[in-house]
Amino acid sequence: MKDYNKTLKGRNLAWLVATLVLDVLVLLVIAFNTAVDDLTLTKVAVIRASLTTLLPIPALILSSLISSDHKAILVFWRFQHPLPGARAFSVHAPADPRIDIAKLKKNVGEFPSTERDQNSKWYGLYRQVDSDPSVVDSHKNYLLFRDISVMSLLLVPTLPLVMHFSGIDSTRMLASAAWFLGQYLVTAFAARTTGIRFVQNVLAVHASRKVAGSKPAARKAVSIPDSLNM
Numbered sequence: 001m002k003d004y005n006k007t008l009k010g011r012n013l014a015w016l017v018a019t020l021v022l023d024v025l026v027l028l029v030i031a032f033n034t035a036v037d038d039l040t041l042t043k044v045a046v047i048r049a050s051l052t053t054l055l056p057i058p059a060l061i062l063s064s065l066i067s068s069d070h071k072a073i074l075v076f077w078r079f080q081h082p083l084p085g086a087r088a089f090s091v092h093a094p095a096d097p098r099i100d101i102a103k104l105k106k107n108v109g110e111f112p113s114t115e116r117d118q119n120s121k122w123y124g125l126y127r128q129v130d131s132d133p134s135v136v137d138s139h140k141n142y143l144l145f146r147d148i149s150v151m152s153l154l155l156v157p158t159l160p161l162v163m164h165f166s167g168i169d170s171t172r173m174l175a176s177a178a179w180f181l182g183q184y185l186v187t188a189f190a191a192r193t194t195g196i197r198f199v200q201n202v203l204a205v206h207a208s209r210k211v212a213g214s215k216p217a218a219r220k221a222v223s224i225p226d227s228l229n230m
Contacts, residue, residue, distance in 0.1 A: 019148050026179055027159070071150050075191045084192075084199045086115035088122040096200040104207035122199060129205045138198040145191035152184035 066074070069082075076082040084092055089111035093099050105111065108125060112118050129135055159180065160173040205211070 019151075023155070023180070023183075027176060065154060066150055071146055074150055074153060075146050075188050075195070081115040081119060083119060084196045085122040085126075086119040088118050088199050088203060090118065092196055092199050093203050096204065098204045099200065099207045101207075104203060107206050107210045122202065125206055125211075126202045128211045129202055132201070132205050134201045135198065135205065138194055138201050141194040142191055142198050145187045145194055149184050149187035149191050152180045152187060155180045156184065 072082040073079060076084070081087075090113070093101060093104060093111075108121075112121050126135070130139075156177050160177045163173045163176065
């Protein structure tokens with residue numbers, strides 16, 4: 001089976017770098033009083049080319065500073081079983097009008113009740129359809145927004161601290177912190193939405209057809225890390 005996790009992270013790295021490039025341009029205006037008129041297309045192109053070369057490693061470092069478990073907590077604001085896979089059958093499947101609950105149960109078996117078991121069963125179902133286009137797309141989007149949101153949150157206290165020691169006034173420090181806090185909130189909400197959609201897309205595929213290898217007979221779920229948790 002193809003390792004889609006590494007492939008998706010590789011695709012998303014370019015978007016993480018692009019986000020950091022935008023953030024640098026914003027900081028030039030907010031924190032360093034660079035006039036917008038001074039940022040000509042030529043200068044922006046030079047800055048973008050330079051940063052695109054330099055930023056992949058910082059982007060990877062920022063996205064790796066926090067574990068996957070803690071990333072999920074920061075996105076979903078839940079300390080216990082934060083990922084939507086833990087509520088796949090009790091909450092998210094009934095909320096999706098595409099999913100015929102009776103057909104889903106017929107194809108995959110009885111639904112577990114505890115959050116841990118729901119998470120484990122959903123993961124097993126995901127592994128059977130991880131190459132489906134709708135699953136791949138929503139998975140990629142979730143990982144992207146999750147990593148951008150966590151990266152933004154890390155920069156909320158870090159940049160003002162650096163700016164303080166650089167002698168930049170408090171107004172510009174607060175403006176920079178507000179920018180990254182806003183970016184965190186927007187992308188965290190997007191990560192929640194795409195994460196739930198990812199879970200629902202997996203179940204929608206199983207509800208639409210009997211996937212080869214799926215076992216409808218009820219059995220005890222095995223504890224397996226959730227694929228959102230990467």
